[in-house]
Amino acid sequence: MTTPSSPGETSLATSVSSLPPSSAAKSPTYAEQYKARAVNWRFSTLCASVDNKDQYGASSTPIYQTATFKGMDGQYDYTRSGNPTRGGLESHLARLYGATQTFALSTGMTCLDTILRLVKPGETVLAGDDLYGGTNRLLTYLGTHGGVDVRHVDTTKVEAVLPHLEPGNKVKMVLLESPTNPLLKIADLAAISAAVKAAAPAALIVVDNTMMSPYLQRPLELGADIVYDSGTKYLSGHHDLMAGIIAASRPDVCKDIAFLINSVGSGLAPFDSFLLLRGVKTMSLRMDRQMATAQLVAVYLDSLGFLVHYPGLKSHPKADIHWKQATGAGAVLSFVTDDKALSERIVGGTRLWGISVSFGAVNSLISMPCLMSHASISAAVRAERGLPENLIRLCVGIEDPRDLIDDLEHSLLSAGAITPNLSYSPLSHAKAAELYATDSEAWILDRARGFKRPSGTAIDKLISGVKRGLGITPVKNTIDQDIVVSAPGKVILFGEHAVVHGVTAVATSVDLRCFAVLSPRSDEKVGLEVPDLDVELEWKISKLPWNLLPVHSQGQKRVADKELDPPLLQAIEGLVNTHVEVGKTGIGSAIAFLYLYMVMAGSESNALAVTFTASSNLPIGAGLGSSAAYSACVASALLLAHSHISAPTDDTLSASATNIVDGWAFLSEKVLHGNPSGIDNAVAVRGGAVAYTRAVGGRSGGLNNLHGFSSVRLLLTNTLVARNTKSLVAGVSAKRLAEPHVVDPILDAIQEISDEAQTLLSGQAHADRKELVSRLETLIMENHTHLVNLGVSHPSLEAIVAATAAEPFGLASKLTGAGGGGCAVTLIPDEFPQSTLKELIETLERNGFQPHLTTLGGPGLGIHTPTATDDDKVGSDEAGEGVIVPKRAGLRDAGADGLASWAERLGGWTYT
Numbered sequence: 081m082t083t084p085s086s087p088g089e090t091s092l093a094t095s096v097s098s099l100p101p102s103s104a105a106k107s108p109t110y111a112e113q114y115k116a117r118a119v120n121w122r123f124s125t126l127c128a129s130v131d132n133k134d135q136y137g138a139s140s141t142p143i144y145q146t147a148t149f150k151g152m153d154g155q156y157d158y159t160r161s162g163n164p165t166r167g168g169l170e171s172h173l174a175r176l177y178g179a180t181q182t183f184a185l186s187t188g189m190t191c192l193d194t195i196l197r198l199v200k201p202g203e204t205v206l207a208g209d210d211l212y213g214g215t216n217r218l219l220t221y222l223g224t225h226g227g228v229d230v231r232h233v234d235t236t237k238v239e240a241v242l243p244h245l246e247p248g249n250k251v252k253m254v255l256l257e258s259p260t261n262p263l264l265k266i267a268d269l270a271a272i273s274a275a276v277k278a279a280a281p282a283a284l285i286v287v288d289n290t291m292m293s294p295y296l297q298r299p300l301e302l303g304a305d306i307v308y309d310s311g312t313k314y315l316s317g318h319h320d321l322m323a324g325i326i327a328a329s330r331p332d333v334c335k336d337i338a339f340l341i342n343s344v345g346s347g348l349a350p351f352d353s354f355l356l357l358r359g360v361k362t363m364s365l366r367m368d369r370q371m372a373t374a375q376l377v378a379v380y381l382d383s384l385g386f387l388v389h390y391p392g393l394k395s396h397p398k399a400d401i402h403w404k405q406a407t408g409a410g411a412v413l414s415f416v417t418d419d420k421a422l423s424e425r426i427v428g429g430t431r432l433w434g435i436s437v438s439f440g441a442v443n444s445l446i447s448m449p450c451l452m453s454h455a456s457i458s459a460a461v462r463a464e465r466g467l468p469e470n471l472i473r474l475c476v477g478i479e480d481p482r483d484l485i486d487d488l489e490h491s492l493l494s495a496g497a498i499t500p501n502l503s504y505s506p507l508s509h510a511k512a513a514e515l516y517a518t519d520s521e522a523w524i525l526d527r528a529r530g531f532k533r534p535s536g537t538a539i540d541k542l543i544s545g546v547k548r549g550l551g552i553t554p555v556k557n558t559i560d561q562d563i564v565v566s567a568p569g570k571v572i573l574f575g576e577h578a579v580v581h582g583v584t585a586v587a588t589s590v591d592l593r594c595f596a597v598l599s600p601r602s603d604e605k606v607g608l609e610v611p612d613l614d615v616e617l618e619w620k621i622s623k624l625p626w627n628l629l630p631v632h633s634q635g636q637k638r639v640a641d642k643e644l645d646p647p648l649l650q651a652i653e654g655l656v657n658t659h660v661e662v663g664k665t666g667i668g669s670a671i672a673f674l675y676l677y678m679v680m681a682g683s684e685s686n687a688l689a690v691t692f693t694a695s696s697n698l699p700i701g702a703g704l705g706s707s708a709a710y711s712a713c714v715a716s717a718l719l720l721a722h723s724h725i726s727a728p729t730d731d732t733l734s735a736s737a738t739n740i741v742d743g744w745a746f747l748s749e750k751v752l753h754g755n756p757s758g759i760d761n762a763v764a765v766r767g768g769a770v771a772y773t774r775a776v777g778g779r780s781g782g783l784n785n786l787h788g789f790s791s792v793r794l795l796l797t798n799t800l801v802a803r804n805t806k807s808l809v810a811g812v813s814a815k816r817l818a819e820p821h822v823v824d825p826i827l828d829a830i831q832e833i834s835d836e837a838q839t840l841l842s843g844q845a846h847a848d849r850k851e852l853v854s855r856l857e858t859l860i861m862e863n864h865t866h867l868v869n870l871g872v873s874h875p876s877l878e879a880i881v882a883a884t885a886a887e888p889f890g891l892a893s894k895l896t897g898a899g900g901g902g903c904a905v906t907l908i909p910d911e912f913p914q915s916t917l918k919e920l921i922e923t924l925e926r927n928g929f930q931p932h933l934t935t936l937g938g939p940g941l942g943i944h945t946p947t948a949t950d951d952d953k954v955g956s957d958e959a960g961e962g963v964i965v966p967k968r969a970g971l972r973d974a975g976a977d978g979l980a981s982w983a984e985r986l987g988g989w990t991y992t
């Protein structure tokens with residue numbers, strides 16, 4: 081068996097070319113020398129050179145996707161017992177593990193289950209007190225259901241293991257991890273193996289080597305009897321398969337393991353064997369990169385003052401033992417912040433570091449073990465074993481280290497875990513690049529000098545409190561916890577455009593919504609994230625144009641102004657317009673947010689250090705009220721943050737709070753649209769169906785909730801043609817000025833339609849349901865004709881109107897919203913057959929449109945009320961364990977299709 085070499089050794093090419101040519105008769109020939117060296121190929125060479133004896137000479141091992149094999153005396157009969165693809169993988173891995181045999185199984189935990197079957201009831205298993213949560217779970221089960229005596233001991237001390245090895249204890253197995261998961265503690269594998277062999281010769285030494293892989297540590301060479309790895313991690317490297325590997329050399333052990341795998345069928349499937357074999361080829365390459373970056377990350381966090389667990393740090397208490405038995409420090413590290421909420425903010429604030437369990441993949445991951453991989457260990461046991469609830473585990477991938485550090489640093493900063501070190505003078509860009517290239521450790525140390533951890537002792541807090549009282553330190557206010565809100569989009573059924581001129585419009589909410597999270601930060605900044613628009617901006621609170629707040633807007637404001645303040649708006653526009661990279665809609669969203677943010681705070685001293693994150697499944701610019709839904713979210717989140725309205729206590733938001741939110745949402749709509757009618761924000765805040773009349777030219781306006789309305793199906797079809805509401809609205813106004821004799825009668829006719837629609841939808845018409853729907857269809861067609869005459873239709877909208885009216889559909893459609901593209905609505909009568917509806921949807925899709933079936937009405941503003949136990953857990957896995965998804969990250973990552981289920985998992989919503 082070859083002994084693989086370690087990372088950092090000279091390459092084969094170098095060593096071959098440096099050999100002197102053989103000349104002496106008695107010395108081995110060059111060819112003989114070469115042959116001798118070839119059996120000692122180094123690890124990365126072994127990884128890449130798979131010994132594949134395929135009948136056709138295939139250079140990668142083929143997938144034998146078959147359950148059975150023909151014949152009676154061949155090598156294989158049944159894939160449960162053996163398969164050439166799995167066999168190829170297993171013999172390749174045996175060389176890497178320095179083992180007589182390896183076995184490929186379905187997961188790492190299957191490996192442990194198989195190995196634990198070697199223990200009989202009444203026997204003892206010794207395991208570490210810091211170990212993977214899944215291992216702890218299976219051992220606990222074995223203890224409670226299998227009559228096995230399971231003991232957890234501190235395996236970092238040989239002397240802690242020894243007392244358990246006395247014969248009376250019947251120790252059958254000593255199960256070790258080194259480094260441990262997640263605290264990266266080190267067990268002296270050789271010393272423990274020797275001690276166990278001496279005191280309890282029948283005991284098997286088993287090592288879970290997943291944190292290291294055979295590249296960095298080969299416990300069989302240190303005295304272990306069995307090694308297993310989760311192949312899901314470094315061996316495969318891409319998180320695209322689950323696998324486990326058992327490696328052993330003792331014939332009796334190999335025989336038993338082979339027997340068990342064949343008996344229960346836990347062997348790895350052919351396709352996964354193929355994938356794993358492919359992944360293994362690049363293992364050393366990947367791990368070298370991952371470890372180099374992990375070292376930088378560990379040094380960075382360490383020099384920022386965090387307690388970091390990583391054997392690559394000189395300060396690791398057992399670094400000497402680790403480097404005696406392993407050739408690298410691996411790419412998993414963990415650190416503590418001493419504050420669970422702070423850790424959650426850090427984890428939730430990263431972008432490149434994905435929040436996920438597992439490790440070893442090419443992409444970097446961040447997690448909180450107590451909430452994720454180790455959640456199956458009870459909180460009491462975790463505490464007893466010294467596993468901090470605030471522990472963050474980092475699993476480093478192959479991304480550019482500078483980007484990973486950047487992302488982590490940004491998250492640490494916005495979470496308030498570090499603050500800028502004002503006495504630090506940064507290196508120039510060129511100097512930093514040069515330093516990174518020549519001495520990356522010096523580069524990272526310099527980078528860490530730019531920050532410091534906020535002081536946290538009681539005295540520090542006292543001093544900073546006093547300073548804050550004296551106004552010495554510009555400590556910003558923030559909120560205690562995330563505020564989560566949502567608001568629906570709308571469709572205008574009747575009266576769009578005309579509403580601007582005082583005609584009543586009838587609109588209803590739809591089941592597409594904007595969702596938003598307002599989260600605290602402690603770096604004196606305010607941030608805005610709208611992933612749908614690629615907006616990710618932040619501003620120093622002190623740099624906002626507070627001096628331009630109009631006098632009447634100074635001091636905290638509960639009720640919104642009726643009008644915008646042009647100088648302030650212009651100043652905010654000037655600040656935001658520089659971010660050309662986020663596009664026009666993104667810039668608009670930022671201006672509206674900052675305007676409300678500043679005016680509501682009323683002064684810099686009331687400003688909140690927060691990040692507002694919003695995402696929506698409403699198509700933008702399609703006339704479905706996406707901006708009003710966003711505006712309602714901004715308004716309600718900021719009002720809640722300033723305690724201008726209180727979170728609903730009895731399942732409903734008070735009428736006065738609803739009006740206050742609506743007022744601010746309208747102000748935001750003004751920022752976005754200049755002269756909005758107010759109907760979109762009314763529906764976004766109130767939901768259901770409303771009739772809205774704007775006060776125009778001395779005539780009084782008003783809002784009428786339509787209660788007698790029972791839900792009707794509606795097909796909303798997006799033309800995917802973008803248009804500009806502002807200019808379409810302005811166009812109608814210009815036409816009215818130019819041709820009042822044409823436009824005014826149209827407006828009157830639309831008023832009649834809206835009046836009748838109100839009667840129908842408020843339940844006053846006494847018509848039967850069929851008649852009611854048929855009358856609504858007539859009104860829809862009439863209203864569309866008027867809109868065409870106002871010049872706001874578009875060929876794409878006409879195509880939808882014609883397609884839905886054609887046989888066999890015969891349905892009534894109209895444009896909704898501003899027109900000029902955007903969406904059309906089609907009423908679907910109750911009796912309309914499902915199969916015909918399906919056909920209609922397919923027809924529209926074939927024509928390049930995007931139909932969406934919805935029902936009219938539904939809830940308005942939603943406010944999430946956190947419960948006492950709410951700690952961002954928005955899901956649980958099969959094991960019933962919580963999966964941590966900080967709200968801000970959950971929202972950002974949900975994507976349009978996942979938003980509704982994200983919100984549903986969050987639970988605890990109250991709607992207006």
Ligand SMILES: N[C@@H](CCSC[C@H](N)C(=O)O)C(=O)O
Nearest residue numbers: 214437438439452453957959
């Ligand atoms: N819900 C899973 C958690 C898997 S954690 C996977 C990995 N070993 C790690 O440490 O991240 C479970 O219950 O097993």
